[in-house]
Amino acid sequence: MFSSIKWRFIVIYFLLVFIAMVIIGIFIVDKLEQHQINSVITSMEYKLENIASYSTYLTSDDWVANREEIQDTITEYASSAETLYVILNEDIPTIIASSSKQNDRIIGDSAFQQRFIDPTLVLKAFEGETAVNKEVIDNIPLEHVAYPVFSSNGKVKGILYMTSDLKNVYATVNESKTILTNATFLALGITVLLGFMIASSITEPIHDVTKKAEEMAMGNFDQFVEVKSDDEIGQLANMFNHLTLKLNQTIQDMDLEKSKLDTIFNYMAEGVVAIDRNGSIIHANPIAIELLNLGNNFNEKVFNLSDINLGNINYNITNSLEGDVITEINSQVFKVKYAPFKNEKNDIGGLIIVFQDITREHRLDNMRKEFVANVSHELKTPITTIKSYTETLMEDDIDKNTKDRFLTVIDSECDRMTRLVRDLLQLSNLDYKKTNWKKVEISTGEIIRDIISKLDLLIKEKGHRLILNIEEDIPNVVVDKDGIEQVILNIISNSIKYTEDNGIIEINNYEAEGDVVISIKDNGIGIPQMDQKRIFERFYRVEKGRSRDLGGTGLGLSIAKEIIEAHNGNIVLNSEPNIGTEVIIKLPTSVIQS
Structure with a gap:
């Protein structure tokens, strides 16, 4: 409700009048209360002054001798709302006359022992000053006035102490508060009514413009606002109507152009x-x-x-x-x-x-260029080596040891080119699905043990500690034995090569969710995160120089991935630099039907 400007206007108007009435009411009530109390004090002082001035018994120096006459005087002067005490100035201020109902009990008592007498006012009056104070006793508001009476020698011989009940004063004040409260409610009611009328005169045209704008937002642009005045609201309506006409014309132009372009595009x-x-x-x-x-x-x-x-x-x-x-x-x-x-x-x-x-053409072209560049690079090094060593061997002054060493290098480089060509042919056969798989039922545990026995010498040379965990009763898998053995051999060989001496290689073989899982984990140099997504690409190496030094062609993992996927399996690599690498191979379990 308060999100509406109408109600915000009414609330603000309401609060302004309410605050104004409250401030005025507090001011008036406070001034009225002060005026009433001041009137009471003035009346009390005037009465005490008359008593002290015109009573011959109080003007005499011997109040004790005239005590009865003084008592009659104050009884005559005191009204029903007032209580008058005559206090003699002795070592202990003593009450010698009073208009109190308990007069018989308090005559002769010390003024300081009476609960309806303020000692501070008494002391102040004995100093020659009229003292005034207001206090509440037994829930009764009382005004106190202590008036000094002087002897012929100018000393204070006693005081007239009067208390006046202020109930009538506060009754008048409370009645005034009631009147002001009723007036406030009446003013607020009128304020809300007038505020509603004024706010409506402002918000209704705005609401009309908003409603028309909403219709335009829904696509109905034939909207016009009725102009009811020449003020700012009327100017807003005129501008809205002008905007509507311009918008209609613009939309028509745009529709025409859009129709032309749509047909073409x-x-x-x-x-x-x-x-x-x-x-x-x-x-x-x-x-x-x-x-x-x-x-x-x-x-x-x-x-x-x-x-x-x-x-x-x-x-x-x-x-x-x-x-x-x-x-x-x-x-x-x-x-x-x-x-x-x-x-x-x-x-x-x-x-x-x-x-x-041209995405397809671009990718094919890039793949062709990259493949040619990689193959050329891989062949260039061994060919260059073979050529340079061969040219050296053709010289006549080469001793037999050097010749044998050069021939060994040439043989090694020929083997390297042979491996590269073999891997390329294998990838080509996998790409064109020309590989003849000879699938048999085998135990992955037995393959792992055979591979470890083949690599035992290499493991011992590098001082690695091998941890082998092969669960019992793992189902056999129906796969091409040579292909799977090539994959596992390649991955374990990589772990041995890329793990520093005295490292740890852990191989686990178990069944999980219908798959036979082979996990090969090491604490080697690891693979950076940015390289992991490309590690299965052909010819991709993390450290190209080091990989060649270790005899890699850059095709091993690509071939491994192709072989595993050809067996409906999955291969995943997880690695952290300087922590280690884990390769997980999953093969579906199957049993040959008899």
């Missing part, structure tokens, strides 16, 4: 975007909307030419407005062609940009 196979000189998108066909993730409200977006390598576009340089570039968008490669278009004034209004998808 929607049936094109390539993505097409039209932008103006400010970079705002004028139009885009469905392919471009999906490609550039423009959404339905692409007209509200600004196209950044730098995102598609067209940052050199300059509308003042005609030669920069036409051409083509190769760019990558969302991991796809496009050939982007662009050319300017002209507006109705025959000026360059913007650009037409066409996106032609």
